[in-house]
Amino acid sequence: xxxxxxxxxxxxxxxxxxxxxxxxxxxxxxxxxxxxxxxxxxxxxxxxxxxxxxxxxxxxxxxxxxxxxxxxxxxxxxxxxxxxxxxxxxxxxxxxxxxxxxxxxxxxxxxxxxxxxxxxxxxxxxxxxxxxxxxxxxxxxxxxxxxxxxxxxxxxxxxxxxxxxxxxxxxxxxxxxxxxxxxxxxxxxxxxxxxxxxxxxxxxxxxxxxxxxxxxxxxxxxxxxxxxxxxxxxxxxxxxxxxxxxxxxxxxxxxxxxxxxxxxxxxxxxxxxxxxxxxxxxxxxxxxxxxxxxxxxxxxxxxxxxxxxxxxxxxxxxxxxxxxxxxxxx
Numbered sequence: 001x002x003x004x005x006x007x008x009x010x011x012x013x014x015x016x017x018x019x020x021x022x023x024x025x026x027x028x029x030x031x032x033x034x035x036x037x038x039x040x041x042x043x044x045x046x047x048x049x050x051x052x053x054x055x056x057x058x059x060x061x062x063x064x065x066x067x068x069x070x071x072x073x074x075x076x077x078x079x080x081x082x083x084x085x086x087x088x089x090x091x092x093x094x095x096x097x098x099x100x101x102x103x104x105x106x107x108x109x110x111x112x113x114x115x116x117x118x119x120x121x122x123x124x125x126x127x128x129x130x131x132x133x134x135x136x137x138x139x140x141x142x143x144x145x146x147x148x149x150x151x152x153x154x155x156x157x158x159x160x161x162x163x164x165x166x167x168x169x170x171x172x173x174x175x176x177x178x179x180x181x182x183x184x185x186x187x188x189x190x191x192x193x194x195x196x197x198x199x200x201x202x203x204x205x206x207x208x209x210x211x212x213x214x215x216x217x218x219x220x221x222x223x224x225x226x227x228x229x230x231x232x233x234x235x236x237x238x239x240x241x242x243x244x245x246x247x248x249x250x251x252x253x254x255x256x257x258x259x260x261x262x263x264x265x266x267x268x269x270x271x272x273x274x275x276x277x278x279x280x281x282x283x284x285x286x287x288x289x290x291x292x293x294x295x296x297x298x299x300x301x302x303x304x305x306x307x308x309x310x311x312x313x314x315x316x317x318x319x320x321x322x323x324x325x326x327x328x329x330x
Contacts, residue, residue: 034064034233036086039071039079042138042170043263044189045277046111046218047089051262052244052255061243062236070170073139077102080223087222087237092143092299094221098314099305103224105316108238108285110245111217115277116147116208117193118155120185121178122201127155133184135159136168136177143217144171146299147208148187154211178202190273191265198269209280214291215298231319238323242285246329249283284329286317 040047050068053059059066071079073093079085081102088094094106124130130152137145145165152159159165166183168174174186179200187208188196196202208215220241222234248255252274259270287295292312300308324330 032063033060034236035067036064036233036237037067037069037084038087038089038237039069039076039085040089040218041071041073041076041093041142042144042189043070044115044171045191045259045263045273046115046189048248048255048259048277048281049110049218049241049244050089052247052258053240055258055261056244056247056254058240058243058247059237062240064233064236064240066237066240073142080104080221086226087220087234089218089220090143091216091219091221091295092146093139094219095216095296095299095311095314096141099311104221104314105224105227106219106221106314107227107234107316108241108320109216109219109287109315110241110282110285111219111280112214112282112287112291113280114143114147114208114212114215114217115189115280116144116151116187117189117204118148118151118185118206119178119188119193119196120203120205121181122203124184125203127152127157127205130157130185131162132164134164134166134182135185135187136174136183137165137187138170138174139167140165143215144187144189147212147215148185150211151187151206151208155206175200190277191259191263191269194269194272195265212298214294216287216291216295219285227316227319235319235323238285238320239327242320242323242327242329245281245283245285246327248281249278284324285320286324287315 054068076088077097091106091109094104098104149159168177168183171188171192175192175196177183178186197204227234256270256274259273260267292315296308296311
């Protein structure tokens with residue numbers, strides 16, 4: 001009897017040990033998530049990859065606890081260098097900071113054509129009606145501001161003389177301001193421009209897709225120090241964004257549902273926003289050399305930069321290429 005109990009005890013112990021030995025180890029990332037704060041300039045479809053990565057769990061899948069904060073471009077650059085921000089989702093702001101000597105790199109370009117439409121109050125039906133009126137913008141010198149000035153020039157106005165530009169918050173706030181009459185003109189992106197057209201009957205006078213064949217808007221930028229000291233963490237953030245970008249291209253319904261949740265619109269508006277925006281995004285996050293040159297020359301023309309091609313050194317896509325190779329993205 002004793003021997004029988006002993007054999008059973010040994011057998012049970014072996015079984016337990018065997019079971020423990022065969023339990024798959026918990027990934028390190030699942031045990032402790034790396035906390036990062038990622039900034040974006042405006043709550044719009046331009047930063048959809050960040051929102052999808054958050055909502056669909058791609059950040060956590062890569063061992064990252066990402067906090068997404070809306071941050072003005074000027075404050076964002078300061079935040080990157082004080083460590084308050086780990087990364088920023090704006091190409092234009094980052095390129096201009098580099099042109100001024102900031103040690104920063106743009107590691108991915110997602111939105112490679114600006115999604116902005118020039119919108120005016122219902123009584124302003126022609127471009128001449130805009131003379132003497134007030135236009136809102138998120139930040140001076142940002143891509144929204146630049147796109148607005150460029151569209152006004154193409155339509156025959158001199159923005160420096162004919163229009164007063166003021167800071168008016170993000171695109172959702174600008175929509176409220178134009179409806180109330182606090183401003184008369186705004187440069188809006190989806191889904192806000194669709195609400196402006198359909199719900200508030202505002203006039204859509206031009207779009208930046210026609211004006212800018214290649215003009216970068218969103219993309220991931222980090223400091224040189226972060227890239228050097230925290231390369232693995234940077235790569236994990238890029239992987240999460242790349243997974244989100246693939247989800248965006250392959251899943252219209254899922255992407256539209258994220259737009260509904262994050263940007264607070266109904267599903268038909270979200271679907272139209274997705275459809276008008278989809279082709280403006282990059283599939284692989286990497287810009288061609290010719291695109292970079294076109295962007296830098298156009299940006300320099302507006303920002304009065306004498307040596308625009310110097311800015312090409314800010315683009316560093318090698319880590320994004322690694323991520324693409326690992327995920328099978330071409």
